[in-house]
Amino acid sequence: MPRSGRQLRIAAHGYEAVIASIGATLRTLTFEERDLVVPFDADAVRPGYRGVTLAPWPNRIVDGRYSFGGAEQQLALTEPERAHALHGLLAWVEFEDRLVLDDRVVLAAVILPQTGYPFRVEVEVEYKLDAEGLHQTVTAHNVGADAAPWGTGPHPYLVAGQGGVDDWTLLLPASEVLTVTPDRLSPVGVEPVSQHPEWDFRSARPIGDVFIDHAFTGLIRDGGLAEVRLTAPDGHGVGMAWDERCPWVQVHTADTPAVAETHRIGLAVEPMTCPPDAFNSGVDLVTLDPGATHAASWRIFAL
Numbered sequence: 568m569p570r571s572g573r574q575l576r577i578a579a580h581g582y583e584a585v586i587a588s589i590g591a592t593l594r595t596l597t598f599e600e601r602d603l604v605v606p607f608d609a610d611a612v613r614p615g616y617r618g619v620t621l622a623p624w625p626n627r628i629v630d631g632r633y634s635f636g637g638a639e640q641q642l643a644l645t646e647p648e649r650a651h652a653l654h655g656l657l658a659w660v661e662f663e664d665r666l667v668l669d670d671r672v673v674l675a676a677v678i679l680p681q682t683g684y685p686f687r688v689e690v691e692v693e694y695k696l697d698a699e700g701l702h703q704t705v706t707a708h709n710v711g712a713d714a715a716p717w718g719t720g721p722h723p724y725l726v727a728g729q730g731g732v733d734d735w736t737l738l739l740p741a742s743e744v745l746t747v748t749p750d751r752l753s754p755v756g757v758e759p760v761s762q763h764p765e766w767d768f769r770s771a772r773p774i775g776d777v778f779i780d781h782a783f784t785g786l787i788r789d790g791g792l793a794e795v796r797l798t799a800p801d802g803h804g805v806g807m808a809w810d811e812r813c814p815w816v817q818v819h820t821a822d823t824p825a826v827a828e829t830h831r832i833g834l835a836v837e838p839m840t841c842p843p844d845a846f847n848s849g850v851d852l853v854t855l856d857p858g859a860t861h862a863a864s865w866r867i868f869a870l
Contacts, residue, residue: 570609570611571587571613572662573588574609575672577695578669581598581599582701583596584596586672589660590613590619590658591676594606594613598868605724616658619658620690621655621839623688623690623715623716624841625719626782626837626839626844628844628847631651633846636713638685640684642682643682660676663676665691670696671696677710686716688715690708691705692704692705692706699868702864702866705863706861708859709855709857718839720813720837723837724821724832724835725797725805725836726833728802730800731832733773734773736797740788742785744758744759744763744766746758746763747843781817783816783818792808792809793816794806803869803870806869807838807868808866812863815842840861
């Protein structure tokens with residue numbers, strides 16, 4: 568078996584995607600053979616969190632510590648260089664197949680009670696292709712006896728076309744940004760993007776050499792949908808859309824100056840049900856009662 572797990576290929580309407588079973592990861596996505604996300608090889612250990620499904624929290628829990636239901640919890644620090652618990656508990660879990668069709672797959676895994684997260688949550692991930700692009704839906708079902716904190720999101724690195732991040736134009740309809748500390752990227756406070764013009768992409772403009780690794784909110788929606796658009800100089804592009812179930816989006820310019828082959832080759836766009844460190848702030852945190860379910864979805868499409 569390849570290092571990234573079983574390979575599940577779906578195709579429809581000019582789109583083709585390959586889902587890797589470890590982490591329910593979007594390994595490749597193309598439209599008419601043009602990459603829409605940064606791919607990786609099937610037999611590679613997935614680079615970081617590229618394309619993974621984030622659950623039961625997206626982004627960071629500061630110091631890996633939080634309190635829920637009157638109990639203090641300490642998670643493993645999976646971002647040791649910043650001493651945070653990063654991107655949930657399912658990144659390296661093998662998902663099982665629930666449904667495999669030509670244009671749709673459903674995978675599932677159970678988060679077992681463990682140190683720092685003593686809850687039992689079943690997670691189902693659906694990928695579906697149609698003429699509007701690739702739809703992903705993440706559904707949580709609390710199959711344990713206690714209420715559980717919950718959040719989710721995806722982690723694709725979008726590719727507009729030729730060139731790289733510095734060459735592409737970004738439309739990001741967000742009026743507020745969560746500022747962070749420069750060293751650990753720990754949340755500080757929500758501020759208007761008008762106070763930080765380098766991160767104001769409410770009108771489409773080239774990204775240039777701007778560094779972004781921030782969560783945005785105050786999303787401007789059309790018909791209930793927020794939509795990010797990324798375009799290359801040749802007119803090709805990629806978009807991502809989601810509804811009110813994700814009031815936040817993390818955007819990252821994939822800066823790896825020490826590794827030239829991955830430096831700013833894609834733009835991470837991560838719709839999120841809650842902001843970084845929501846297990847502590849409680850902002851938009853879902854409390855999943857025993858027997859309850861919660862679903863969130865988003866879509867990637869070609870421009």
